[in-house]
Structures are given as structure tokens and as C-alpha cells.
Amino acid sequence: MQRNPRPTDAAIHAYSQAAAHACIIELKARMFGDVVPMLRCFARGNLFLLMTAITQWMAVNGRGTVEERARLLACVTLRNKLLHADLSRAALHAKNLGATLNEGTVVSIAVARPVTAESLLSAIDDRSKHVPVAGTDSKHVPVFGWLLESMSSGVFTEATRIFSEAIWFLERQAEGLTDEDTRETA
Secondary structure, three states: OOOOOOOOHHHHHHHHHHHHHHHHHHHHHHHHHHHOHHHHHHOOOOHHHHHHHHHHHHHHOOOOOHHHHHHHHHHHHHHHHHHOOOHHHHHHHHHHOOOOOOOOOOEEOOOOOOOOHHHHHHHHHOHHHOEEHHHOOOOOOOHHHHHHHHHHHOHHHHHHHHHHHHHHHHHHHHHOOOHHHHOOOO
């Protein structure tokens, strides 16, 4: 069944790309945990505990740099904020991971109720009541505003890039596992 395009389609598509990569990083971490006997007990539990165990195992075994391991662990928080639609905090975590964002292009406006064409036009014209969404907490602004801000500022694109790099890092580490790394101990 076909439907007419909606104004939010592009933002939802960008979100879905980032969310898919967030899910893949979890899947790859759980697969890594399944393969390494010392990590197996974490593979089905809390993702942060699993990723902590993975990064600690990598450190002990000389895998990856300190920065790579820290970024991998930080992806868990970015993933959680993104998937739970806490988009102001997702933006903050993306910036902490080196994302450059173009913030402040979306504003929230208060429209008098009941909403009429006149009240809407009045709210649009009164710039003194425009609040940049980027300066707010996503718990206090409708999700729609943060959805548009996150797409416009590049949060979703940057999160996708950050997750892709982490996925690549985990895959590289998995490909480098030796028989000794995956051997069951008696």
C-alpha cells in the first residue's frame, strides 16, 4: 500500500540508519563474547558489562589502542541514548566522540491553543518566542523537534559513522582471534 510522503520521512530514514548500526554494534559485541570463552558469561547480559569485559580482555591481550577501546565502550552510551530517543544526550555523546554538528537550525515555537492559522502565523512571526531546539533537553521538547534537529545537525549521520568505525574495529579484532583466544579451558 502506497502512502504520500511525510515531512518526517527523511529524518526517520536517517534515524533508522543510525539505529540499525547501533543494533549491529550490539550484535557484533555479543558474537565476539560468544566466541571468546572468558567473555561468554557476559554475552547474553547487560551490554555495558559485556563491552566493558571485551575492552578489558582486549587491553590484557594487547588488542587495539587505548583510544579504540574507549571509543568502543562509549558507543554503548551513544547507542542507548539514540535507541531510547534521548536525542539531546545522543548529540552530546556524539560530540564527545568527535562528531562535528551543525546545531541550532531547528527552533521550537509555542503556538496558542486552539491552533488556528492565525495563531500559527503569529507564533512564526514572533521570533522572540523561538527557542533553538539544540539548546534544550529532549525530555522537555517534543520528540518531533529533536528528530528534526538531530537530522539537520548531523547527529544521525555522525552516529552512523561512529558505529561503523566501531563495527569495523570489532570485526578486525574478531578476525585476529587465535586458536588460543577461543580455546575452552578445562
